[in-house]
Amino acid sequence: xxxxxxxxxxxxDLVWMLFLVGLALLPPVKEYHKQxxxxxxxxxxxxxxxxxxxxxxxxxxxxxxLLKILLATLLIDxxxxxxxxxxxxxxxxLPVFTAALHFEALGTLIWTAIASAAYSAYLYPxxxxxxxxxxxxxxxxxxxxxxxxxxxxxxxxxxKSRRQxxxxxxxxxxxxxxxxxxxxxxxxARRSERLAALGxxxxxxxxxxxxxxxxxxxxxxxxxxxxxxSDPLSSELAxxxxxxxxxxxxxxxxxxxxxxxxxxxxxxxxxxAVMDRVLKSVAEQWKGGPVRVMKNYVPxxxxxxxxxxxxxxxFVNLIQNAYEAMGENGGELQxxxxxxxxxxxxxxEVRLDDSGPGIPEELREQIFNPFFTTKKTGVGLGLSxxxxxxxxxxxxxxxxxxxxNGTRFVLYFPAASATVENEVAAT
Numbered sequence: 127x128x129x130x131x132x133x134x135x136x137x138x139d140l141v142w143m144l145f146l147v148g149l150a151l152l153p154p155v156k157e158y159h160k161q162x163x164x165x166x167x168x169x170x171x172x173x174x175x176x177x178x179x180x181x182x183x184x185x186x187x188x189x190x191x192l193l194k195i196l197l198a199t200l201l202i203d204x205x206x207x208x209x210x211x212x213x214x215x216x217x218x219x220l221p222v223f224t225a226a227l228h229f230e231a232l233g234t235l236i237w238t239a240i241a242s243a244a245y246s247a248y249l250y251p252x253x254x255x256x257x258x259x260x261x262x263x264x265x266x267x268x269x270x271x272x273x274x275x276x277x278x279x280x281x282x283x284x285x286k287s288r289r290q291x292x293x294x295x296x297x298x299x300x301x302x303x304x305x306x307x308x309x310x311x312x313x314x315a316r317r318s319e320r321l322a323a324l325g326x327x328x329x330x331x332x333x334x335x336x337x338x339x340x341x342x343x344x345x346x347x348x349x350x351x352x353x354x355x356s357d358p359l360s361s362e363l364a365x366x367x368x369x370x371x372x373x374x375x376x377x378x379x380x381x382x383x384x385x386x387x388x389x390x391x392x393x394x395x396x397x398x399a400v401m402d403r404v405l406k407s408v409a410e411q412w413k414g415g416p417v418r419v420m421k422n423y424v425p426x427x428x429x430x431x432x433x434x435x436x437x438x439x440x441f442v443n444l445i446q447n448a449y450e451a452m453g454e455n456g457g458e459l460q461x462x463x464x465x466x467x468x469x470x471x472x473x474x475e476v477r478l479d480d481s482g483p484g485i486p487e488e489l490r491e492q493i494f495n496p497f498f499t500t501k502k503t504g505v506g507l508g509l510s511x512x513x514x515x516x517x518x519x520x521x522x523x524x525x526x527x528x529x530x531n532g533t534r535f536v537l538y539f540p541a542a543s544a545t546v547e548n549e550v551a552a553t
Contacts, residue, residue: 142171149214159204167197167220174224187228191237194221199244208255209248215269218245222273226280238277242270307469314517335378343371390436390518394429394542397437397474398463404441405461412449415456424464430474430539436515437539443508444478444535451482451533460528465541472541473521479528490525 146168150161170177170193178186198217206212218241225237249258249266346367349360405419448459458481466475485493494513516523521539528534 139172143168146171154205157204160201163197163201163204167194167201167217170194170197171220178228184228184233187224188237191221191225191228192240194224195237195241195244198241199247202245202248208252210245210252210266215245218242218273219276222277223280226277227284229281230285231278231281234277234281235274238274242273246270335374339371339375339378343368343375346371390433390515392431392433392519395432395434395437396427397430397432397476397539398423398427400432400434400437401441401461401463401476404438404445408442408445408449414449415452415454417449417452417456418458420458420460422460422462427463427465427474428472429542431542432519432539433515436518440512440515440537443512447508448478448480448482448533451480453482457481457532466538468522468538472543473538474541476537476539478535478537479532481528481530481532484527484531484533485525487527493525494523 146164150164154160170190174190178190180186181189195218198221201214201217202209202212205214221241222238225241226234229237246266252258346364350364350368405421409417409419445459452459460477460479462475462477462479464475466473468475494509513523516537519539521537523535523537526534526536
């Protein structure tokens, strides 16, 4: 496409050069002032776009039009015994057309009037030598009126073309946004299907594993009681078995939490209150480096439609991950809660920015998948459960890089007012 555009521009330049060469070969041929002016017009015509882009907005095109008027005036001055009668007067169409293409109606009329005034200025020296007749005035008026007629026609065409181009650009942007939303919806649908399938499998495995675990745990406790006095070593080993069974049981519970269908009982709740409670709880249990929490809550926030328990689980998981990412060196956690507009509705936006090492770009699309984890310990179900809870709230969550090297999680919860409006509209 770029090559085609370059070829088209080259052909137009060639046409302009042939046109100006033709003017140069017409009388007066030996008038070197005329040839120099035509050369200047050729150079300006070739590089007018670059010249216009040197200045902001349309000021550059104003300078281009002004230069063309000056050059046209000079050409008229050197192509006739009486300049006002020069056969080269149509050269004024050049600045008139340029103004019509790059300015609105008012600007086009102003520049056309300036070009007409520049041409009419040669009327004064003509009046010093000749008497001004009615036919001469009519001829001059006719030429000037044709300047304005051509300007209006070209400007109307250019305006329609610009509006059509803007309309196509808006349609293209809307189509691109629709495609992005469709791809996002398809990705979420595929993820939901994978979660459902893995959930069913996890539930079956968890139930099958939990039964023998109960037997092993009960047997180890009985052995520990019987061998406590007679065989301390065997009693200690039985204790290890019991503790490992407890760890496996907790893991099975995580699997069941992932597989269990969620039923969020949403009510209008203050998200900031839930967040404050979670921040305090996680900070009290944290044993690593010092973490400075920076809170920025927009005042006057409406309540959100959330299940308080599930929402608290989401915040605990994300904030604990942030603390663990910053580790022994500590860092800074920024929490922002504000009102936003997403997917045609009012939402409460929650942003969590940590100063940890961040998540590589190639892993950001995978972190919500079940059993995917970058930690040395864990099974990779935490963020999958978070994503599942957000889906149950009819909200959304995404991950992106934060300022510096950290990680940012952005969550959207439906605002209570938006939910009420949707229910009224549905009835």
